[in-house]
Amino acid sequence: MTIYLDHAATTPLRPEVLEAMLPYLTEHFGNPSSLHASGRRARQGLDEAREKVATILGARPREIVFTGGGSESDNLAIKGAAWAASARGRHIVTSSVEHHAVLNTCAMLERQGFEVTYLPVDRYGRVDPDQLAEALTDHTTVVSIMYANNEVGTIQPIAEIGAICRQRGVLFHTDAVQAGGFLPLHVDRLGVDLMSLGAHKLYGPKGVGALYIRQGTALLPQAQGGSQERQRRAGTENVAGIAGFGHALELAQGDTAARDADNIRLAALRDQLSSGLLQIAGTVLTGHPTERLPNSSSLLLDGLEGGDLVAALDLEGVEVSTGSACTSGSTEPSHVLLAMGIDPLRAHGSLRLTPGRGTTEADIARTIELASAVVARMREAVPAPASQ
């Protein structure tokens, strides 16, 4: 049986979520903008999902825009807010460990004349709020700092940053795609104006996400067309996906006591995994020792190529990642690890293991056993067949 330890890349759809989606793929096929009964039924699904998401976020339904996923939410938030405020200023502050959906969006804005400050992080991958405060200028309009890192799981001091931004009158966006299934999402307590979420990281379907937009926040839409989503995101809504997302988020976050219990169980598996793998010589943990997502174990293995290790474990039936699904197959070492001050050569040996709802202690024990054997084989390595 395959042991899937890559829940940070994506998660399986929960059966209850599939159930919630199926009516909208079959009998309730209507277009939510249609005036007739079929349209109204679809609209009901959309409204219900929006209410569920709003409730979890402590927001109003009208502040939720559904999108095609986390990356689109990031694009809409940053480009939309930056352009809408561009008459006041053209300076954006972000961090050097953001997801590429944020970094490449900022890079695009730089090419269009915006100035972007990429804040450094400490060796655990954390942004220093004081440094962030110092980086703000009279021209700063948007700050974008992720809630938790997708590669190493480090959690950022979002509430602190939110307070600074509010005090300085700067919009604060957070990419909460990785954190969405685990951490509190109450937007007022976090002090965020814009928050990106994705469904497939929390046992929902792929291709759907949301952007929270605090009421009164000016945003330039990035897709023109019909008046869907209050003219903030044109295009007929992915009703089934949105219904699935709403249900998945409710299942993950609706009962905070249950969520916290799940987190404790996951964190125990994570720690079992990390401490088992740290028994392998030349292995160190990356990311913050405690301020990290409950499902995220990330490591460096000396002298090994992460990609080889992923392939080797895959052939033994264990599915893990080098860091992020998006950079698989590239030779570039992770920008996150480099920003944390890790030597580029060592950064090649990165491995990320992210257990999930279906993971058992036996899975973890088996993984540790297989990883130790595979690493031993790779380190033993076969001397180079005659090369001169």
Place this chain on the structure above:
Amino acid sequence: MSRIVAAMSGGVDSSVAAALLAGETRQSGGDEVIGVWMRLHPDGGEGFEQRRSCCSPDAHDDARRVAQLLGIPFFALNLEERFGERVIDAFADAYLAGSTPNPCQACNQYIKFDELLRRGLAAYGADHVATGHYARVEQRDGRWRLLRAADADKDQTYFLWVLDQDQLAHTRFPLGELTKPEVRGIATQLGLPTADKPESQEICFVPAGDYRELLAERRGYLGEPGPIVDVSGARLGTHTGYAHYTVGQRHGLGVAAGSPLYVRSIDAATNTVVVGARDEIASRRFVVEGRRFVAGDPPADRFRASVRIRHRGGEADCEVAVLGDDRLLIETDSPVWAPAAGQAAVLYNGDECLGGGRIARAA
């Protein structure tokens, strides 16, 4: 169950090689086949004919599709850095030294049967690497032999003579007994998307066969004009830089003469290109250096063999004498055309590829 790594370029040959192995596994429980596509150089972008390169995104897509159809695991391996050093830079350096490079041999020697083999053994726990080369490997009398392919037209042992016992022990060539039309037939029969792909002839990392830009990029060589002279030293014209020329080249010299002229030799030190008429650039005697034998040692101090100095080109019977511990003196029964410094001289005994060396600069 043991495992075998199938190198898959996205071309028809390696696709069929992988398919044959996967078929064996299905029928008789052979090795578990693991498809690996290697990214060896940047796919270029502008001006690069992506369709024909094994490192284009299209080639990656094709290899992946074939692996999916065969139902085998598939990984992409990025070996750009090592390929850049061992193959592309070596290619540029050969030209800068006034010699002829052997990129396909270097790729086999340092990439496919070294880096890939080692990674396959260590990381994937495989015992063998298989490629779509047309050649055969056989164990006879306790030694691994490298044999010509059944299809003499396609035989690729000229690029494989550098392999040693250790490498051959871990190598399989599933196409060795097949002809090219048979391979295409199998691809068509299996419905592989690569069945009709055109043959790639050029060097995979040189767009449209023009390597001058590569010399400029990798080594800053722009070329300075210099003399084109005949064998007596008489100046016939001007060239654009010695490294832009290859021994045996006929076109692009810009020299008008009664009979066709060919590049005979290149002197990097004096930036001189020497040309000659067809019969002036043939030779019956040359020395090779960096000798290697598949079996480990030369068969004898002096022995009869046949020699080939280019992939497509005639083979001449010859007498080989071992010189010191690195060189061989080769004397052919009939003249061979344009032996060029740096070029591989590969020795055969009947069907068996014995090894060879690189042609040394004439003393």
